[in-house]
Amino acid sequence: MLRNLKIYVPLAFFGVFLLLPFLWMLLTTFKSNQELLNTPNPFWIFHGTFSHVTDLLTQTAFPQWFANTLFVSVASTVLSVFVSYIAAYAIIRLRFPGSEVVSTIIFLAYIVPPAILFIPLATIIIQLHWFDKLWALVPIYATFLVPFCTWLLIGFLKNIPRELEEAARVDGASNVAILWRIIFPIAIPGLISAAIFSFTLSWNEYLYALVFMSSSGNKTVSVGMTSELIRGDVFQWGQLMAGALIGVLPAILVYFFFVEYYVAGLSGSVKE
Amino acid sequence: MTSRSPLLARLDSPRVLGYLLITPAAIILLGLLAYPLLLGIWLSLTNATIGKPGEFVGLQNYATIFADPIFRGAALFSIFYTVCAEFGKLILGLALALLLNQQFRGYRASRALMLLPWVAPTVLSALAWLWLLDPQFSAISWLLIRLHLIHSNIDFLGSGWGARFSLIVVNIWRGLPYFAIGYLAGLQSISKDLYEAAAIDGADGWQAFRRITWPLLLPITTILVAFSSIFTLTDFQLIWTITHGGPTDATQVFTTLAYQRAISGGQLGEGAAIAVSPIVFMVVLAVFVVRSVREK
Numbered sequence: 397m398l399r400n401l402k403i404y405v406p407l408a409f410f411g412v413f414l415l416l417p418f419l420w421m422l423l424t425t426f427k428s429n430q431e432l433l434n435t436p437n438p439f440w441i442f443h444g445t446f447s448h449v450t451d452l453l454t455q456t457a458f459p460q461w462f463a464n465t466l467f468v469s470v471a472s473t474v475l476s477v478f479v480s481y482i483a484a485y486a487i488i489r490l491r492f493p494g495s496e497v498v499s500t501i502i503f504l505a506y507i508v509p510p511a512i513l514f515i516p517l518a519t520i521i522i523q524l525h526w527f528d529k530l531w532a533l534v535p536i537y538a539t540f541l542v543p544f545c546t547w548l549l550i551g552f553l554k555n556i557p558r559e560l561e562e563a564a565r566v567d568g569a570s571n572v573a574i575l576w577r578i579i580f581p582i583a584i585p586g587l588i589s590a591a592i593f594s595f596t597l598s599w600n601e602y603l604y605a606l607v608f609m610s611s612s613g614n615k616t617v618s619v620g621m622t623s624e625l626i627r628g629d630v631f632q633w634g635q636l637m638a639g640a641l642i643g644v645l646p647a648i649l650v651y652f653f654f655v656e657y658y659v660a661g662l663s664g665s666v667k668e
Numbered sequence: 669m670t671s672r673s674p675l676l677a678r679l680d681s682p683r684v685l686g687y688l689l690i691t692p693a694a695i696i697l698l699g700l701l702a703y704p705l706l707l708g709i710w711l712s713l714t715n716a717t718i719g720k721p722g723e724f725v726g727l728q729n730y731a732t733i734f735a736d737p738i739f740r741g742a743a744l745f746s747i748f749y750t751v752c753a754e755f756g757k758l759i760l761g762l763a764l765a766l767l768l769n770q771q772f773r774g775y776r777a778s779r780a781l782m783l784l785p786w787v788a789p790t791v792l793s794a795l796a797w798l799w800l801l802d803p804q805f806s807a808i809s810w811l812l813i814r815l816h817l818i819h820s821n822i823d824f825l826g827s828g829w830g831a832r833f834s835l836i837v838v839n840i841w842r843g844l845p846y847f848a849i850g851y852l853a854g855l856q857s858i859s860k861d862l863y864e865a866a867a868i869d870g871a872d873g874w875q876a877f878r879r880i881t882w883p884l885l886l887p888i889t890t891i892l893v894a895f896s897s898i899f900t901l902t903d904f905q906l907i908w909t910i911t912h913g914g915p916t917d918a919t920q921v922f923t924t925l926a927y928q929r930a931i932s933g934g935q936l937g938e939g940a941a942i943a944v945s946p947i948v949f950m951v952v953l954a955v956f957v958v959r960s961v962r963e964k
Binding site: 482493 | 676685687690692701702703707708760763767770779780782789790791792793795799800807810841844846850899908923926936943944947953958961
């Protein structure tokens with residue numbers, strides 16, 4: 397009994413602290429404007445309403461921003477996981493001259509923060525005429541996804557026993573055949589890990605999308621909400637929290653579906 | 669399979685195929701990461717503005733920003749923000765990991781839920797925090813008044829120090845799960861025999877923590893702190909969403925100031941100098957990370 401208290405009481409404190417903003421999104425989304433400004437108890441909904449959600453979906457460009465974010469996240473994930481898988485295979489299995497150096501450089505690339513790159517990237521984007529083009533975010537997001545995924549997949553491929561491919565090689569299989577037919581099926585859990593992390597990181601991205609997209613039709617959820625739903629000092633909190641709630645959902649759904657991969661991937665990235 | 673053409677056979681050799689397979693990654697990383705990194709350093713040595721390439725001006729931008737009290741304030745707050753937030757994440761992350769490392773009902777659900785701040789898009793949860801810290805309608809103030817801890821609403825973001833500490837708390841909120849998961853993995857790799865031996869020798873819980881747990885967690889701590897510091901030192905999303913660097917530049921950091929000068933103000937050269945300046949710290953942290961990762 398005492399032991400239980402010692403666990404559940406501190407756990408409840410952590411729970412309140414860590415989940416409060418999400419509870420707040422949920423409560424605010426379904427409260428009327430009147431109730432948001434004047435309520436006997438902010439932690440309860442007295443007069444529920446769906447009007448914030450319907451207004452957001454019908455009177456703002458939110459559905460477009462949502463579709464944009466989805467497109468960019470899926471496309472950059474597919475591109476990055478593919479590019480990273482073949483790179484990781486080359487580095488760890490083919491051991492070409494210089495593969496050690498390449499693997500260190502890729503790790504270093506992972507710790508270069510976007511905050512240092514966005515200004516020079518802006519000039520490059522303008523020169524390439526990629527400015528305000530939604531698809532331009534796909535290769536740009538790959539710059540932080542590829543180092544991460546390659547690093548994660550190197551760790552994963554290292555642990556696949558070599559006997560399998562050696563047997564295939566004796567049978568005359570080419571390296572390309574081994575890459576696709578032998579290693580690929582075994583690597584699927586690693587690829588899923590890489591994909592869900594990439595999706596989460598892309599869905600979360602803000603700085604590049606803020607700087608490189610300018611017309612409303614090309615914005616992502618985070619950028620559209622902060623630049624178009626907040627005008628001056630007027631905050632439509634009901635609509636903003638409805639948007640935050642809907643914007644958080646895909647990341648949370650993917651997460652809950654693959655929670656074990658997340659934990660393994662996060663722990664692995666520390667251990668490797 | 670035996671009758672492959674010589675060309676295909678050559679393409680399939682480890683050397684040729686190896687270089688072929690890393691080419692896409694190399695193009696992306698050289699073109700959109702390495703080149704911009706160098707270009708950024710070059711830009712910081714020019715007087716470029718948006719739409720004008722500019723000319724080489726040596727270290728003039730650095731002289732300008734180091735003489736600028738707003739930049740000095742931003743540099744100081746970036747470091748203060750990082751040190752406080754890392755310290756908070758380390759303590760609370762370790763506490764949560766120790767808590768989760770015990771056997772109890774609801775372990776898996778707790779572990780899954782506590783990662784949510786790390787999974788949810790930062791800007792969107794920062795908006796929820798902004799609303800929670802509202803000067804008039806803050807639910808946190810409401811709760812504290814009900815508990816008779818304060819008398820009137822707190823204007824969390826209205827004063828410089830209030831805004832600074834609020835941002836540090838939100839940063840801890842967001843990064844704590846990453847530390848907890850890292851530490852949990854570390855704790856689970858410590859052999860139970862060590863604790864049994866310590867118990868036989870009469871060590872109490874605190875001694876076991878001091879002599880066994882903490883020393884064995886040190887390598888992981890280095891990785892977690894160094895890694896997380898790199899991204900906290902260059903944080904943008906949280907601060908830009910909640911305070912925009914205000915009130916009156918009190919919460920300005922390297923990245924928000926660089927954004928304002930370069931993108932809003934068009935001064936690419938000066939902005940690049942501000943963005944490049946934390947590289948000094950970053951290199952030190954990167955050395956720590958690479959070393960600890962190598963050692964493992």
